Amino acid sequence: MAGRQRYRLLLENAEQLVLVCGRREPWLRRDGAAGLAVLRAASLVVGLDGCIKAVGQADVIRNQFLEATFERIIDCSGKCVLPGLVDAHTHPVWAGDRVHEFAMKLAGASYMEIHQAGGGIHFTVEHTRKATEDELFTAFQQRLERMLRAGSTLVECKSGYGLDLETELKMLRVIERARKSMDIGISSTYCGAHAVPKGKTATEATDDIINNHLPKLKELKLRGQIHVNNIDVFCEKGVFDLESTRRILEAGKDTGLQINFHGDELHPMKSAELGAELGARAISHLEEVSDEGIVAMARAKCAAVLLPTTAYMLRLKQPQARKMLEEGVIVALGSDFNPNAYCFSMPMVMHLACVNMKMSMNEALAAATINAAYALGKSDTHGSLEVGKQGDLLIINSSRWEHLIYQFGGHEALINYVIVKGKVVYENERCETMSSY
Numbered sequence: 001m002a003g004r005q006r007y008r009l010l011l012e013n014a015e016q017l018v019l020v021c022g023r024r025e026p027w028l029r030r031d032g033a034a035g036l037a038v039l040r041a042a043s044l045v046v047g048l049d050g051c052i053k054a055v056g057q058a059d060v061i062r063n064q065f066l067e068a069t070f071e072r073i074i075d076c077s078g079k080c081v082l083p084g085l086v087d088a089h090t091h092p093v094w095a096g097d098r099v100h101e102f103a104m105k106l107a108g109a110s111y112m113e114i115h116q117a118g119g120g121i122h123f124t125v126e127h128t129r130k131a132t133e134d135e136l137f138t139a140f141q142q143r144l145e146r147m148l149r150a151g152s153t154l155v156e157c158k159s160g161y162g163l164d165l166e167t168e169l170k171m172l173r174v175i176e177r178a179r180k181s182m183d184i185g186i187s188s189t190y191c192g193a194h195a196v197p198k199g200k201t202a203t204e205a206t207d208d209i210i211n212n213h214l215p216k217l218k219e220l221k222l223r224g225q226i227h228v229n230n231i232d233v234f235c236e237k238g239v240f241d242l243e244s245t246r247r248i249l250e251a252g253k254d255t256g257l258q259i260n261f262h263g264d265e266l267h268p269m270k271s272a273e274l275g276a277e278l279g280a281r282a283i284s285h286l287e288e289v290s291d292e293g294i295v296a297m298a299r300a301k302c303a304a305v306l307l308p309t310t311a312y313m314l315r316l317k318q319p320q321a322r323k324m325l326e327e328g329v330i331v332a333l334g335s336d337f338n339p340n341a342y343c344f345s346m347p348m349v350m351h352l353a354c355v356n357m358k359m360s361m362n363e364a365l366a367a368a369t370i371n372a373a374y375a376l377g378k379s380d381t382h383g384s385l386e387v388g389k390q391g392d393l394l395i396i397n398s399s400r401w402e403h404l405i406y407q408f409g410g411h412e413a414l415i416n417y418v419i420v421k422g423k424v425v426y427e428n429e430r431c432e433t434m435s436s437y
């Protein structure tokens with residue numbers, strides 16, 4: 001019995017309550033993901049501290065909390081409750097969209113042709129450098145709101161459209177401001193090695209990052225002004241080669257940052273092998289990863305953050321998700337939201353992962369929850385519905401959770417509530433009047 005205590009939230013009698021996992025697993029590999037933990041006719045309680053206090057059969061919870069009071073009770077009959085989605089890879093702070101480049105790509109130009117001609121990341125850098133901090137923040141805030149409404153409650157956010165120290169810090173301050181003022185959870189990534197700035201060689205840019213950028217980040221962290229979690233490099237032919245990548249990642253690790261970088265996207269670079277050797281928490285993209293790289297990542301428990309929107313948008317070959325899963329890699333998903341791949345929606349990302357990368361719906365959900373949380377070093381607090389974890393949840397207006405993936409682009413009418421730390425941060429009233437079928 002819970003006694004007369006007060007709690008923040010009671011979700012009552014969900015048709016399905018998708019725990020994802022229930023034994024404090026820090027990740028789910030293929031076999032674990034195949035049998036996701038799902039309860040039927042279940043309830044969940046979140047405490048005043050925002051953490052989950054109980055989850056179980058509705059009648060058991062009812063008896064246990066008979067005398068308790070709740071700030072809010074939501075009747076979930078006929079609905080499903082899932083963990084908030086975790087987006088493990090985004091570039092959401094920028095000015096200047098690239099819709100004109102979308103047209104060029106549709107007409108046949110490749111990503112690298114546009115980049116080498118001074119467009120792509122360079123175009124966005126030019127606009128981001130000119131934008132004020134407030135302008136960047138306003139656009140970022142709106143993007144985060146859209147992510148939240150699409151079900152993401154924890155999002156990795158990169159800098160990387162400044163390249164010079166001043167603009168990189170401006171971006172990181174914008175991320176910090178959102179972290180403090182918004183409900184959505186943020187994992188912040190320094191990505192000063194996103195491209196080689198115009199007028200510098202890769203070696204000069206690498207030296208600048210190691211000698212100037214990283215010491216400044218360390219100083220700001222010590223002063224409690226900016227909290228950066230991860231370090232990223234775009235390890236790619238014509239951008240940062242393997243040796244420069246190694247130098248930057250090692251220096252970042254020495255500064256206390258988790259390694260989480262772009263690798264083996266357009267060309268095989270042996271990024272996976274390098275990441276495994278350096279103890280990287282995650283590597284993103286991996287369309288061109290080698291067989292040895294896959295084995296090394298599995299052994300090193302280095303998560304593969306797969307980005308189905310990139311391969312779709314750029315018509316690249318798909319990352320070998322099946323092979324990675326079979327070899328025991330921890331597979332996570334990200335939207336890769338950026339001016340090249342303008343997609344906020346993890347439900348759509350999961351759908352693409354299922355159709356184009358041949359993942360099952362269970363594998364896709366594990367990849368967008370517990371495994372994405374692992375890729376950010378946060379699976380002890382996020383990514384599943386277990387007692388003690390943060391009460392980040394979705395309620396969908398359907399009696400089977402798989403509708404979240406099956407209805408491609410249908411999440412806007414399907415997601416009924418988004419909840420962070422037990423507090424409703426988005427309520428979609430349209431759901432009450434609409435049938436989900």
Ligand SMILES: N=CN[C@@H](CCC(=O)O)C(=O)O
Binds near residue numbers: 121265310339340
């Ligand atoms: N590949 C490098 N970075 C981004 C694209 C960034 C951009 O084009 O602005 C990505 O992950 O897809």
Ligand SMILES: [Zn+2]
Binds near residue numbers: 090262284336
């Ligand atoms: Zn990226």
